[in-house]
Amino acid sequence: MSDVALAEGASSGSPAPQFAGRGSPRSLLGSVVQRRESTVVVVTIGVLIYFALRTSTLYSVANIITIAQYIASIAVLGAAQVLLLVLAEIDLSQGQVYLTAPWFVYLLWADGIAFGWAVAITLACCVIIGAINGIVLVWLKVPSLIVTLAVNYALFGLVLVESNAIQQNMPGTTGHLGIWLGIGSWSTILWALGISTIIWVLLKRTRFGTHVTATGGNELAAAEAGVPVGRVKIWCFMISSLAAGFMGILDAIRIQSINPGNSGLDIVLPAIVAAVIGGTALTGGRGTIVGTVIGALFLGVLEDGFNLIGVSANWFYLVEGVVILVAMAINNQLGVLAARTRR
């Protein structure tokens, strides 16, 4: 840089500044403790070992596909949710967008619009729903918890009114496009990995991601530095809705039917759980996409494992509840420990 002259005014002869790391190489314990994903990795390995010992079918190809299909949407919704959690916001409408999108596709298709166009128009509608979430939050200052809950119920009502709660067959389940969009047994998980990777790159490697972290970490500071905080939030809600709508369409094509009676909250809450046990804080400024995807894997293996060993699914919720509490407690303790090892 050409700024060397700057140092002239400063007192000369002072010791050279030290820019190296904090001295000693980090201990293994220190580096493990400092990773936000540590807890979820450990508990996930735990359940993988436990169920592998209890059943012989956990690692069969068919079962891996089952797990993969189950966790695909949780992973994507969770990854998109991380953007909002990093902003210290939340999107509870994700699940209902996931359920509503295939309905839009169905209605448009039933009106004679080509399937591909129906999907494209629906995705555009999803982006608009996300924009509405963000705009109401930013302009009217309604907390995102309330805005997105309201949008969740409004969409639920819309679908019930339009469908009379009658189940329909999903279009697009034949042909090449269908194979790519859900019918192929690996297609949903590949999409999920692709989308999660894109969101990860967006958050960690782009200017936009830095602005998301800055806005969630200290909104006033971000604004004072000229970050367009309102626009950043609106974008994140649009991404969240788009991702949710897309996964909803994929899953509807995969199972070949649309059930309007399902509640979106049953879809979005596991995604939030995946994000939170993965190591994402609800307080904003910090989040991990990798942890979230592993969190989704954990939930998938847990549910699937209980099925395989023939324990009633009712147990699943009890165990899930306990695991959430334990994982969060460990995360918090690790946070304290990490702060200490960094000194």
Add this chain to the structure above:
Amino acid sequence: MTADVAGPSSGSPSRAEDVILRTEGITKRFGAVVALRGVDMHLERGEVLGLVGDNGAGKSTFVKILTGFQPPDAGRIYLEGQEVSFHSVTDARRHGIETVYQDLALVPQLTVFQNLFLNREVTSLGKIGWLSNRRMRRLAAEYLHDIRVNVPDINAEVELLSGGQRQAIAVARATRQNAKILLLDEPLAAMGAKESTLIIDLVKDLSKNRGMSMIVIDHNYTHLFELCDRLNVIQQGRVTVNKRVSETSVEELTELMVAEYRRQVREGQAPTGS
């Protein structure tokens, strides 16, 4: 006008083209609170202007208007003779105005170098905005080295730094740009004697060798008399005293401030309570 108290001889610029920044009647209210009630001031090219005033006098509000963070309710801003109105911080930056905010405007969860480059990230791939982290790290380390700011690790989250270190980062962020005008809102507030000296030297150097014009807010008269060419006192949202440092003293300034305060009390403009 500023000439209310100070004679026109002491504060006024010699020629219009020497004035880089001028404001006229800047007014700002927050609900019932009138923060600024008609601020007239000017800043000469290459000059360091100090702003003093009680807590809540409106100094930070004035700075935030000059930096485009918030719009004034009324009043005009002239930059190099042209009337301007800033719609955003980025807008003001484009006109060459950089700011160190009183609250430092740092994000604790971002690292030192990320904060240094906040909203001016070095990126590639155009609209995608791919971060050139390696480049930013190097530039950050070089610049901090150049200005002798000592932080343990540019990859450390700002959360882990001391108050003085954070302050240095905030100052470094504003001075790294080749600004025409630098606004410093209490840049020395949390700093120890050694760090204060460092920042004071840096600021002096920027003014002397780079001809940067500056407005510095501080409560410490020793610092102000060392740094500034001229001082303005803001009381109750208005500039009440305008004096060259060479032509005044702490005692005289205090006297003028007290006189103005008494006048305001007489006219019922100032709160009398303790």
